[in-house]
Amino acid sequence: VTSLCLFISLPQEKCECTNGHEALKEDALLPHQQPPTVKTSAPPPPGDDPTWGQHRLAIIVPFRDRFDELLEFVPHMHQFLSAQRIRHKIVVVNQQDKHRFNRAALINIGFLETKTECDYIAMHDVDLMPMNPALSYAYPADGPMHLAAPDLHPKYHYPTFVGGILLLKREHFEVTNGLSNKYWGWGREDDEFYVRMRDKKLQIKRPKDIYTGYDTFKHVHDHNRRPRDNRRYGNQKADTRRRDHISGLDTIEYEILTRQDLLIESAPVTILNVQLTCDFLRTPWCV
Numbered sequence: 001v002t003s004l005c006l007f008i009s010l011p012q013e014k015c016e017c018t019n020g021h022e023a024l025k026e027d028a029l030l031p032h033q034q035p036p037t038v039k040t041s042a043p044p045p046p047g048d049d050p051t052w053g054q055h056r057l058a059i060i061v062p063f064r065d066r067f068d069e070l071l072e073f074v075p076h077m078h079q080f081l082s083a084q085r086i087r088h089k090i091v092v093v094n095q096q097d098k099h100r101f102n103r104a105a106l107i108n109i110g111f112l113e114t115k116t117e118c119d120y121i122a123m124h125d126v127d128l129m130p131m132n133p134a135l136s137y138a139y140p141a142d143g144p145m146h147l148a149a150p151d152l153h154p155k156y157h158y159p160t161f162v163g164g165i166l167l168l169k170r171e172h173f174e175v176t177n178g179l180s181n182k183y184w185g186w187g188r189e190d191d192e193f194y195v196r197m198r199d200k201k202l203q204i205k206r207p208k209d210i211y212t213g214y215d216t217f218k219h220v221h222d223h224n225r226r227p228r229d230n231r232r233y234g235n236q237k238a239d240t241r242r243r244d245h246i247s248g249l250d251t252i253e254y255e256i257l258t259r260q261d262l263l264i265e266s267a268p269v270t271i272l273n274v275q276l277t278c279d280f281l282r283t284p285w286c287v
């Protein structure tokens with residue numbers, strides 16, 4: 001099934017910025033209440049309904065070989081965001097080269113490929129799905145919004161953690177020059193991005209009035225089936241613990257091999273199949 005026009009446009013002039021935030025507060029769950037399950041049928045597109053927000057969110061999913069998770073993620077996110085009346089586009093950036101996985105570079109690419117039609121992004125793990133409808137994906141006007149906060153993420157609890165799900169408006173992502181492209185293999189690229197945000201004096205926000213704790217998200221994490229690529233060699237470890245002042249949005253080299261617009265249970269998703277370019281002299285650990 002192919003859907004040609006996935007992104008729904010809205011006349012900007014009449015639009016009030018009702019992003020659903022106020023309405024959601026009334027629905028916030030009381031302590032110890034279980035979040036209601038989200039319906040799986042895809043909602044109708046907003047068209048030019050002015051009760052939907054004026055902002056446009058790109059959900060950027062760095063990805064490789066997790067198609068079973070995608071089948072669950074895309075319909076869930078489409079339903080979840082539509083319930084909050086958030087105009088959105090789900091973009092899966094699928095790494096098709098033979099290098100080690102580079103989550104940060106894939107996010108940079110997702111941003112560059114959506115920045116003309118979306119004014120904010122969510123860097124979004126495919127294995128982390130919001131279950132509490134009160135968790136707002138509204139436009140983060142004042143600073144990056146870290147939804148997968150340490151007290152909500154089922155697995156990562158250190159105070160400077162900014163991984164999992166992080167919302168930034170376009171201007172804030174640009175001022176950091178995006179993420180470092182040096183992080184081939186798993187981990188630490190989000191910690192380096194925390195320092196980038198801090199250096200630019202961005203105020204990192206976290207959700208308020210969310211009482212579902214570690215049940216706020218469904219985390220599909222299977223270490224036996226999906227061993228993380230943690231091996232390091234050469235000076236990779238020392239080099240990736242340092243702040244990278246060089247690489248980012250303006251240095252990334254890649255090629256879009258193909259684009260696919262799909263529907264999964266009527267929920268639209270764009271898949272960008274990309275090939276990353278590795279600078280073997282600068283980051284020999286990419287192979």
Ligand SMILES: [Mn+2]
Nearest residue numbers: 125127220221
């Ligand atoms: Mn995970």
